[in-house]
Amino acid sequence: MMNKIVLICLFLLQIGQGVAQNRFPKPDFESGYKYPEIHYAVANENLLVTIDILLLVALMGIVAWAVIRKRTRKPIIWVSVISVAYFGFFRHGCVCSIGSIQNISLALVDSTYVLPFSVLLFFILPILFAFLFGRVFCAGVCPFGALQELIHIKSYTLPRTLSIILGMIPWIYLIFALLYAITRTSFIVCHFDPFVGFFRLGGDIGMILFGAVLLVLALFVGRPFCRYICPYGALLSLFSSVSIWKIRLTDKSCINCELCHNACPVDAIRAPYINKVNESRQRGVKRLLNYFVLLPLMILCGAFLMRLISNELSRSHKDVRLYEMVVQHEANPGEALSVELDAFYGQGGDIKELAVKAEKIQADFNFYATIAGILIGLVIGITLIELSVKRTRKLYEIDHAACIACARCFSYCPQYKIGNESGNKPL
Amino acid sequence: MEQKIENMNENKNSPIARRKFLRVLGTAVAGGSVLAISGGLFSKAKGSEVSHYWQIDPQKCTQCGRCETDCVLQVSAVKCIHANKVCGYCDLCGGYYRSNVKELNTAAENLMCPTGAIQRKFVEDPYFEYTIDESLCNGCGKCVKGCSSFGNGSLYLQIKRDLCKDCNECAIATVCPSDAITRVSLDKPYKLKDE
Numbered sequence: 001m002m003n004k005i006v007l008i009c010l011f012l013l014q015i016g017q018g019v020a021q022n023r024f025p026k027p028d029f030e031s032g033y034k035y036p037e038i039h040y041a042v043a044n045e046n047l048l049v050t051i052d053i054l055l056l057v058a059l060m061g062i063v064a065w066a067v068i069r070k071r072t073r074k075p076i077i078w079v080s081v082i083s084v085a086y087f088g089f090f091r092h093g094c095v096c097s098i099g100s101i102q103n104i105s106l107a108l109v110d111s112t113y114v115l116p117f118s119v120l121l122f123f124i125l126p127i128l129f130a131f132l133f134g135r136v137f138c139a140g141v142c143p144f145g146a147l148q149e150l151i152h153i154k155s156y157t158l159p160r161t162l163s164i165i166l167g168m169i170p171w172i173y174l175i176f177a178l179l180y181a182i183t184r185t186s187f188i189v190c191h192f193d194p195f196v197g198f199f200r201l202g203g204d205i206g207m208i209l210f211g212a213v214l215l216v217l218a219l220f221v222g223r224p225f226c227r228y229i230c231p232y233g234a235l236l237s238l239f240s241s242v243s244i245w246k247i248r249l250t251d252k253s254c255i256n257c258e259l260c261h262n263a264c265p266v267d268a269i270r271a272p273y274i275n276k277v278n279e280s281r282q283r284g285v286k287r288l289l290n291y292f293v294l295l296p297l298m299i300l301c302g303a304f305l306m307r308l309i310s311n312e313l314s315r316s317h318k319d320v321r322l323y324e325m326v327v328q329h330e331a332n333p334g335e336a337l338s339v340e341l342d343a344f345y346g347q348g349g350d351i352k353e354l355a356v357k358a359e360k361i362q363a364d365f366n367f368y369a370t371i372a373g374i375l376i377g378l379v380i381g382i383t384l385i386e387l388s389v390k391r392t393r394k395l396y397e398i399d400h401a402a403c404i405a406c407a408r409c410f411s412y413c414p415q416y417k418i419g420n421e422s423g424n425k426p427l
Numbered sequence: 428m429e430q431k432i433e434n435m436n437e438n439k440n441s442p443i444a445r446r447k448f449l450r451v452l453g454t455a456v457a458g459g460s461v462l463a464i465s466g467g468l469f470s471k472a473k474g475s476e477v478s479h480y481w482q483i484d485p486q487k488c489t490q491c492g493r494c495e496t497d498c499v500l501q502v503s504a505v506k507c508i509h510a511n512k513v514c515g516y517c518d519l520c521g522g523y524y525r526s527n528v529k530e531l532n533t534a535a536e537n538l539m540c541p542t543g544a545i546q547r548k549f550v551e552d553p554y555f556e557y558t559i560d561e562s563l564c565n566g567c568g569k570c571v572k573g574c575s576s577f578g579n580g581s582l583y584l585q586i587k588r589d590l591c592k593d594c595n596e597c598a599i600a601t602v603c604p605s606d607a608i609t610r611v612s613l614d615k616p617y618k619l620k621d622e
Contacts, residue, residue, distance in 0.1 A: 241453070347605060
């Protein structure tokens with residue numbers, strides 16, 4: 001009997017829900033009233049996206065031509081202006097190459113994720129150009145770089161130690177961005193974007209303040225964002241360090257005048273260095289081998305630590321947080337429902353399903369955070385090994401990984417000027 | 428010992444040659460990976476004709492009010508849309524008046540919309556037509572809540588394509604409690620209720 005009543009009640013409830021959307025019947029108008037026709041504007045995005053890609057290629061081409069062939073800075077300033085105006089203020093910086101890392105990584109692990117063609121091109125074209133000509137994208141095609149480039153007044157060099165420590169941030173940021181993108185938690189690169197607020201003339205006040213601090217820094221320190229934050233710059237530096245055509249200051253011999261070194265805003269020109277440590281070769285090799293033994297230890301350490309905190313990290317995922325809220329609510333049901341719980345129960349929340357979901361996310365985090373830990377250990381280890389390798393340099397050399405192709409150094413090189421005046425055009 | 432070092436330098440295995448070799452190797456690896464990544468992803472990428480744009484699923488929306496506060500724009504790109512074909516054209520409209528108002532007049536304290544974006548026009552007895560002034564709407568969803576609890580649910584929130592910046596990841600979607608915001612394909616650019 002009881003069961004039947006419950007069943008009937010449930011049945012009535014269902015009818016009630018079905019009707020809820022149409023409590024009031026459609027009115028019969030007698031005055032000849034007609035429903036208004038409403039059309040919603042749909043912009044032609046395809047055209048703009050095509051322009052984006054064409055402009056991206058054209059601007060990178062101009063920069064490559066300017067730094068490899070002509071060795072002049074003027075086109076780069078114009079490219080920067082165009083980039084800030086178009087990609088920045090007109091297109092509001094979405095989607096950008098920096099953010100596209102996340103779409104790409106998500107598309108690689110999740111086959112259901114739809115990767116638009118334009119995003120792929122935004123990701124791959126700057127990498128291709130970096131592989132061919134160095135970081136020409138960073139020079140002024142990226143609106144963030146261009147913005148910092150245009151306001152830079154004077155270069156003060158940061159202490160080397162600080163620069164090296166800060167230089168690891170982009171890698172770690174990149175690793176975390178991938179971790180959060182792959183687990184579908186959030187796109188942290190887009191979330192913590194310091195300059196997009198300027199381009200949109202409004203946004204999260206915290207990020208705008210952070211962007212303002214970076215811009216003030218950029219007045220006196222070359223490219224603080226590009227060097228110490230940008231994860232895409234880190235990725236590009238891998239390709240630019242082995243690029244096919246490399247930027248060369250002059251075809252004549254360097255006279256060690258130091259002018260280019262002083263002109264470089266990003267410390268990409270390494271001063272001559274005499275290695276005074278008179279170490280025998282065998283000892284050197286042994287020392288290096290020791291480091292390579294130490295490296296796996298650091299990797300293990302990183303993997304272990306990241307695995308340890310992976311559950312903590314997984315709580316930044318919406319579903320895991322929701323699951324915790326639900327569990328808490330089930331424990332003491334008297335409390336008022338939060339917005340999330342309201343929505344969850346409103347949709348007929350299935351706790352078991354949510355638990356499975358949350359567990360899967362936690363398992364994902366366990367796995368991917370371990371990999372992230374391995375990579376973090378690798379980054380720190382390689383940075384330390386690089387520090388201990390001391391090579392003798394006789395001349396000023398460009399560090400192609402750090403060079404952002406701003407072309408400031410060319411006009412400072414006295415050898416280059418002589419070449420130009422006597423009519424010997426470079427290349 | 429010294430002789431040994433000299434020998435090493437003359438040897439073709441000298442550090443300089445090795446560095447050069449490593450650099451060539453690096454170039455090859457980098458070039459290979461560029462090709463591999465682009466090749467692998469080109470097969471996965473879809474053309475821009477199926478590009479996806481952010482839309483709210485009105486069936487899932489719970490009118491939590493975050494659309495108003497969490498959009499990257501100062502005034503949210505989410506607006507209230509009115510499906511006339513679903514509307515009951517009631518005089519006592521749950522989306523227009525607040526509940527438990529003393530008098531049914533258009534004094535601001537009686538109206539649901541905080542910005543006065545809902546306009547009401549008499550059609551014929553007893554029907555009234557409601558329209559949304561989009562320039563005033565801030566996407567708070569108060570009227571939507573009222574309409575879906577006391578009416579036909581003809582008022583609903585939707586992301587306006589002409590206003591939306593199409594962020595890589597929608598800031599509202601990350602805080603939406605009911606996962607109502609997803610990307611839809613270009614051939615069906617709006618999720619509308621009266622279609």
